[in-house]
Amino acid sequence: MYTLLIVQLAVSGALMGMVYALIAYGFQLTFATSKSINFGQGELVMLSAFFSLTLIDSGLPYWLVVPGGMLFGAVLGLFVERTAVRLSLEQKGEGWILLTIILGLLGFSAAENIWGRDDRPFPTPISSDPLHFFGIDVTPLELSVAIGVLAVMGLVELFKRKTLLGKAFEAVSADRDAAQLMGISATRTIQLSYGLSGLVAALAGILVAPITTVGPTMASVLILKAFSVAVVAGLDSGFGIVLVGLFLGALESLTSFYLGSGWREAPGLVLLILALAVRPNGVFGKASIRKV
């Protein structure tokens, strides 16, 4: 019975971990093209969830809310790219770190004032009555998270490999200067990557909102764990993040069982610092050669 409880905790945690992996995937997309990430991505997740909630409240059916929310996330992603990232990339500086933090703060404050500081439930047509697999309970809601995450990641990867635009994306990721010499606009591609990144972040928000509820702080812990997943797996590790996401989700669920829920963020943070110390390119990442 005790073992079963542990497995149950690990499985539920791992399914939550898929959300971390999806947000981390958003980091990978922008890091590939521009070596930058949005430090305010958590606020993007949260704002998209709030926006989707507003769509639901206005009576839109769920199957329209999902694309609507994702579109909103993509627009926010484009806004971040234009206001916080482009200038510092042009200046070859790292000002984008500070600027994306600042935009996140702005988004947080806006959400507090527009939608209020309280957590609100997020209605969903997907049932949360548990299904039983070998004595373990899994809700369709949790399964929908996993399926949604894998589906959108699969689609984006397919897009990158099969379409011309996607190939431009890969070309810029491989070598920005060379791609530019071949007539591919790096700026447009980086824009595209930020749009896509916002899109997957919004989906993460919509998928996780029914489980966590929606509030201004809903993503502040989520985002730390997404950072952990991205760094531990490596910012260019591809599907490695899914494995790390599952692992971290299970680990924190067990930590909170053994040490108390206040400690549930600790393993991710420790892992992140350790990974940076030991393998800055991540478990699945590739080491780069320094050139002079």
Next chain:
Amino acid sequence: MWKRLLLIRGAELAVLALLAAIPLMVDNSYVLGLLTLLAIYGILLIGLDVTVGYLGQVNLAQAAFLGLGAYAAGLCVANFDFGMLAALAAALVVGLIFGTLLAFPALRLEGPQFALATLSFSALSATVLNEWEGLTLGAQGLQVSRPPFLGMTLDASGFFWLCLLLLALVWMAMRNLLSSQWGRAFEALRDSPIATDAMGVGTYRHKVAGFALASGLGGLAGGLYAFNFQYLQPQSFGWDLMVILLLGVVLGGRKSLWGALVGASLIALLPNLLSNRGLFQIFSAIGLLIALAAGGQGLLKKTTRPFQALAPVAAMGILMVGSLIVENTEDWRKAIFALMLFSVVVGLPEGLMGFAARFLTRLFHIEPPRLPAPASLDTVLPKRTANGGALLELRGLERYFGGVKAVDGVSMTVQAGEIHGLIGPNGSGKSTAVNVISGLYVPTGGDMLLRGKLLPVGSLFKVARTGVARTFQNLQLFGELSALDNVMVALKDVYRSPLPLVLLGLARAEEKRASAAALALLELVGLGDQARSLAKDLTYGDQRFLEIARALARKPELLILDEPAAGLAHPDVNKLMDIIKRIHERGISIILIEHHMDVISELCGVVTVLDGGKIIAAGTAEQVKRDPKVIEAYLGVVDDPAGAAAPAQAG
């Protein structure tokens, strides 16, 4: 000279005296509280500026160090009955220790990874402070009593004077430190970590030291914070405070003690600003005017991009409109910080003090401190007697990248006192060979010996310390440092004063010797009159010469010049040849990688030719020029060796 000293030191003293006198003139506990907070924030921001300004890294852990220091001081008083000074020392030490611990993993990290490491550390420390209830009482909060200071009980103004005194001490110590070799090293590793190691300065130790120092000051400020508020809660040291601190440093101005003070005053006053609607409206209007003026000027002079000029105006415009519409500005606190920070980062990257300093220097005609007379070259670069014999020996050196054999079994000997040419078509492995010798790459196989002893492998820093110096084909100068500082930072055998003496300002004599020596080297390469120019502002040719002067500051036995003539105009090439000859006269052995065949012919006694990672010819310049294999490597066809053109300027 005196005017400079008088104005700058005078301003410092005047501000200090004014701050110290306020409690005597105004009897108002609220004002006193603000002033105390200002002094505490001043110490905190001076620390934060070391990482954000000098090391150039986004540090998101300073608020956490404030918290750790505060809890350390508070708990020491509560549990061990520490006095004020002992508790403050404990807070400082806790900051130093945790800073060092965090610096080690964060060491190899740059930019986003560094920011992430510090972000996680903050979150982790918040978790521990919250959850370790046995020690910290968690979210419930910790009461701290203000302990006696050397047996005296301090009232509010006494405590303020203590904070002010500490701020003044920190100010002086940091001014001494940052204008010494340490400050230069911090800036050097920000601009080029690779060159910092290659010049034997050591990225490693300086990054750890800089970060630990910043954290130590954070801890000290935390101790004062604890005794000021006398009540601690973990959430006071969270993300909100961190953003405010960044606002302080960026708005005040990076790399400036005055900037930290201005920033500290602003963030100490911010809460008042936000609670008073009229004041806030005036403030936003001023912000909008500054943004309009700066943006308009930038656009007219075409010094800024349209985005840089317009975005701050838009942000300040939103702030202005918001201040008129919004009832309770307190609710929008974060958005207001965000808009202000955004405008400053985009539109005024040098901050208020950076801007003001330039203005004031012009207004008062303050000249930079005068330079000492250059030292004689004989003391800086004593003539070495070339006693012959093998200096550098490569035995079967290999370096593979995956399946590419960039260097494939190279064996050669550089005799002491010679200029050894290393040539070959592009991609022949010359630069890789140099990168292996100088320690950037670990060799895949083979041995390297310097004077018969094995050369360290895979560490630029260790190789630099053996007496091998190099320049870089793609320039690796410290762009934000002056030409003089670029040379000074690399100088060997000058900086001997231990850290405490540097902090006390007792290392000025060696600073003076160092700048005299560096000037001599600048004159050697013809840059004597450019000593104050920033490296990034020099012409391309002068930058190449500066690289050579900087390498010479290592007083090397062996100097490796990696394509020093690449991209130089003809007169500069002649100047370069002249410089190389003069360096050679000092008895320094040189490996010269070059494509200009006339340079090689004129300077090199021995030439080794590489192709495909292997040596295909060696001998005098005349010999290799006629070698059929060399001609084939460069031109691809073997016609009539006697009639074929020399491979001048090939590639």
